[in-house]
Amino acid sequence: MKSVLIGIAGGTGSGKSTFTNRLKEAFCDDIAVIYHDNYYRKQDGIPFEERKKMNYDHPEAFETELLLDQLSQLRSGEGVDCPVYDYSLHNRSDEFVRVEPKKVILVEGILVFVDERLRDMFDIKIFVEADADERILRRVIRDVKDRGRDIEGVVEQYLTTVKPMHYLYVEPTKPLADVIINSGMNEVAFQLMKTNIEKMLASES
Numbered sequence: 001m002k003s004v005l006i007g008i009a010g011g012t013g014s015g016k017s018t019f020t021n022r023l024k025e026a027f028c029d030d031i032a033v034i035y036h037d038n039y040y041r042k043q044d045g046i047p048f049e050e051r052k053k054m055n056y057d058h059p060e061a062f063e064t065e066l067l068l069d070q071l072s073q074l075r076s077g078e079g080v081d082c083p084v085y086d087y088s089l090h091n092r093s094d095e096f097v098r099v100e101p102k103k104v105i106l107v108e109g110i111l112v113f114v115d116e117r118l119r120d121m122f123d124i125k126i127f128v129e130a131d132a133d134e135r136i137l138r139r140v141i142r143d144v145k146d147r148g149r150d151i152e153g154v155v156e157q158y159l160t161t162v163k164p165m166h167y168l169y170v171e172p173t174k175p176l177a178d179v180i181i182n183s184g185m186n187e188v189a190f191q192l193m194k195t196n197i198e199k200m201l202a203s204e205s
């Protein structure tokens with residue numbers, strides 16, 4: 001079985017997870033999904049107050065080597081134990097999630113097109129686009145509701161690291177994408193990808 005790897009990048013709050021999760025809901029266990037965020041580095045030795053202030057939008061914040069190894073294993077037909085990140089702790093949890101090899105593997109994250117080795121693994125590269133004001137508004141609501149943050153903290157983090165790193169690292173990868181889609185709720189883009197994945201799953205190779 002040859003796996004097709006699909007990378008889904010875009011700024012924070014653009015709707016990457018929304019788009020990815022809609023595809024996962026449509027195909028359930030027929031496809032695999034990997035979130036680059038789960039590969040944020042382990043920070044066990046660093047106190048919580050320090051972890052809160054770190055730059056999570058720089059490529060070095062991720063253990064991309066581990067992701068590369070695990071994607072290679074999946075492509076060779078082996079299952080992997082993916083790490084699980086806990087945003088409220090700013091650290092990896094002790095959990096793992098078993099991911100089995102599938103014909104179609106989605107890999108989602110803000111910086112998945114930055115590392116050339118990772119970028120070159122993708123058969124299809126999708127960039128989810130949304131205006132910066134909409135992204136930050138969504139992020140404030142989501143981080144307060146789901147990621148254990150307060151509004152002041154989200155705003156400070158956005159201005160000090162998230163925004164500058166977005167323009168330094170995320171935005172420059174947009175032209176490297178095969179397809180740029182306008183929001184994760186885009187129905188046309190969803191149906192096009194769904195049809196394509198159905199064809200991939202039905203093909204013999």
Ligand SMILES: Nc1ncnc2c1ncn2[C@@H]1O[C@H](COP(=O)(O)OP(=O)(O)O)[C@@H](O)[C@H]1O
Nearest residue numbers: 011012013014015016017018138142183184185
């Ligand atoms: N087009 C949209 N309109 C309104 N809300 C949206 C839209 N896309 C995403 N959201 C919401 O915004 C938040 C961030 O979206 P998410 O998919 O998690 O973004 P990302 O994974 O790119 O950070 C979520 O709460 C999601 O439900």
Ligand SMILES: O=c1ccn([C@@H]2O[C@H](COP(=O)(O)O)[C@@H](O)[C@H]2O)c(=O)[nH]1
Nearest residue numbers: 011012013037056057087090091110162
């Ligand atoms: O401990 C952490 C780890 C990450 N973040 C932020 O998460 C986003 C990436 O996730 P999206 O779902 O794409 O928004 C990134 O911008 C980091 O700043 C964090 O706040 N704390």
